[in-house]
Ligand SMILES: Nc1nc2c(c(=O)[nH]1)N[C@H]1C(S)=C(S)[C@@H](COP(=O)(O)OP(=O)(O)OC[C@H]3O[C@@H](n4cnc5c(=O)[nH]c(N)nc54)[C@H](O)[C@@H]3O)O[C@H]1N2
Ligand SMILES: Nc1nc2c(c(=O)[nH]1)N[C@H]1C(S)=C(S)[C@@H](COP(=O)(O)OP(=O)(O)OC[C@H]3O[C@@H](n4cnc5c(=O)[nH]c(N)nc54)[C@H](O)[C@@H]3O)O[C@H]1N2
């Protein structure tokens with residue numbers, strides 16, 4: 072039976088950054104069904120368990136319905152007009168008294184992956200005159216983009232279809248639904264998989280090699296692989312000769328990093344390292360999938376990213392089918408206004424800030440706790456939940472409590488929102504027009520589509536354009552926000568790309584904005600030498616080793632603080648393994664997903680569990696020198712002994728960022744060390760190890 076006023080809308084699912092295509096049926100003004108879009112190249116008609124909950128998420132009873140203001144520690148309902156005029160008065164007062172740079176912004180992963188949210192945040196912040204844009208960019212993925220830009224002058228990404236997938240700290244079955252679908256298909260056609268992970272993830276059972284590795288030490292493994300490939304002459308000599316710079320310097324430098332040296336650090340057997348090097352180097356089109364954030368969040372992050380880029384390069388696996396490919400760029404309008412001041416961290420982490428004269432707008436999140444209240448006095452948080460997801464939640468919460476103004480614009484009353492002075496209800500991306508683009512993490516699919524507005528904004532929620540436009544008017548800078556509708560804004564943003572807004576409106580299921588090409592020319596690598604820079608002058612000029620090196624995690628059995636911490640915190644901790652049913656701190660309030668993943672689990676091996684008096688299913692306390700959390704023990708022989716793995720994003724006593732440390736940083740780009748820390752574990756209620 073067809074319903075008279077039933078209509079289908081096309082959209083990119085915005086529950087995580089993959090933006091899978093979705094078809095949404097609306098009847099009588101209400102979304103009644105959501106399906107995977109069959110024609111979408113990423114998800115081919117399927118949705119992951121999170122995407123299947125789009126309707127539940129949209130109509131969740133806990134959605135924020137109207138603006139709230141905290142009065143005497145309690146929430147009171149207010150109007151948009153009242154809230155925005157009070158917020159504007161505070162912003163203008165702070166700006167007048169201390170200058171605009173005390174006003175900071177935070178965009179979470181939803182914030183930065185939504186083109187409109189990130190663009191308008193930059194517009195608003197620069198209209199005020201503030202350089203302080205904090206976001207997940209200074210803890211996730213941007214480091215790898217940066218390290219590849221430094222090496223290639225561009226940003227090559229892994230292909231979806233490869234004859235050899237090296238899953239190196241990456242578990243697509245949990246975190247990368249489109250890639251997981253592609254691997255499944257390609258395994259049937261003869262592709263092979265190698266897994267490097269402290270946990271024998273399910274796909275490792277189908278792999279030709281599985282290598283458990285001590286968390287935080289991947290850089291040492293990468294260096295030893297380069298050593299073997301060079302010394303056994305397994306590299307692609309023609310490619311190296313023609314397209315790389317500095318190989319002659321790499322050869323003597325890499326001699327110190329033997330497989331035996333790496334075995335002592337990584338706990339991977341030297342013979343296995345040799346076997347892996349041979350397998351990798353002998354497969355044309357092999358590709359390393361290095362974990363979307365795994366390698367970035369370790370002490371050696373940028374150097375590991377560079378070493379992995381060098382592995383792809385010396386084996387000639389750049390711009391070949393299956394390997395890493397430089398994808399056509401989507402040119403978009405930059406609507407930020409000129410802002411001369413530097414963001415926080417620009418002086419401390421210059422390579423993160425500036426490359427070859429081009430400046431980045433990203434402030435360094437790890438510096439926030441120490442910068443409030445002297446340097447930062449107000450935060451506007453959009454599409455993020457920093458008090459759960461950013462390093463050192465206890466320190467960050469204490470710092471946020473000293474802010475003169477905290478505004479949160481979100482869908483739900485998050486832990487961050489609970490600390491705010493004002494909470495404003497956001498509309499989801501089913502409620503207004505926006506652009507869905509598979510830009511960076513897309514494995515080379517130059518594909519875009521509109522997110523058609525399926526329904527009007529619910530309750531008193533507003534789109535990001537309406538929020539910033541009205542706030543700008545209240546602040547007296549409304550003339551900088553002239554877009555009359557969400558459609559007009561998208562048309563403006565997309566104009567430089569060559570894809571016409573009308574064409575997007577007509578091709579409702581999406582369009583390719585460019586063609587993939589494997590050609591390499593003299594202009595492919597936009598580095599100062601015009602080649603792939605194995606030897607990086609940019610690193611040297613910033614005071615770092617121009618050839619890849621290894622740095623041990625700050626808190627580890629071989630690190631500088633072992634003598635101080637090792638006795639009390641003898642186990643290795645890695646935080647943030649992804650859960651299929653949640654996205655970071657999101658979706659934990661959806662009943663059907665709670666049934667799948669009812670409680671937070673700390674994963675550890677049976678010998679480790681026995682040694683510390685812990686049984687499967689026990690409530691356990693995990694503790695570091697920064698704090699403690701409570702989870703349930705998940706004892707599994709698939710976990711490397713001596714290691715504890717915990718997910719992030721759980722609220723309250725299970726928030727693993729109570730264990731992490733904003734001072735424990737990667738030296739080049741200032742990222743947090745989330746992988747490779749030190750902890751202890753005990754059954755809840757058992758005496759503290761220090762008391763035994
Ligand atoms: N220890 C540890 N911590 C980690 C990690 C780790 O591996 N280990 N991983 C880190 C990484 S890689 C990342 S990217 C971060 C993620 O950190 P965040 O981005 O802070 O985390 P999310 O939970 O994704 O927060 C997104 C917020 O946006 C809201 N939201 C969703 N849709 C909309 C919308 O349309 N409009 C608005 N206004 N809001 C919306 C959600 O309700 C949610 O509150 O977590 C980091 N934290
Ligand atoms: N379902 C779901 N999908 C998500 C997210 C989510 O929360 N839920 N978050 C999104 C975000 S913001 C991001 S950045 C990505 C994250 O994506 P990834 O960083 O790729 O995270 P995972 O896929 O969990 O893979 C991490 C794997 O690395 C292993 N591991 C832990 N420490 C180490 C280590 O030091 N070395 C090595 N080699 N392996 C290690 C873990 O056991 C785990 O299997 O996922 C995104 N997709």
Ligand code: SF4
Nearest residue numbers: 084087090091119122
């Ligand atoms: S992976 Fe799942 S949550 Fe992410 S966009 Fe695709 S369907 Fe949505």
Ligand SMILES: [Mo]
Nearest residue numbers: 180207211364
């Ligand atoms: Mo991330």
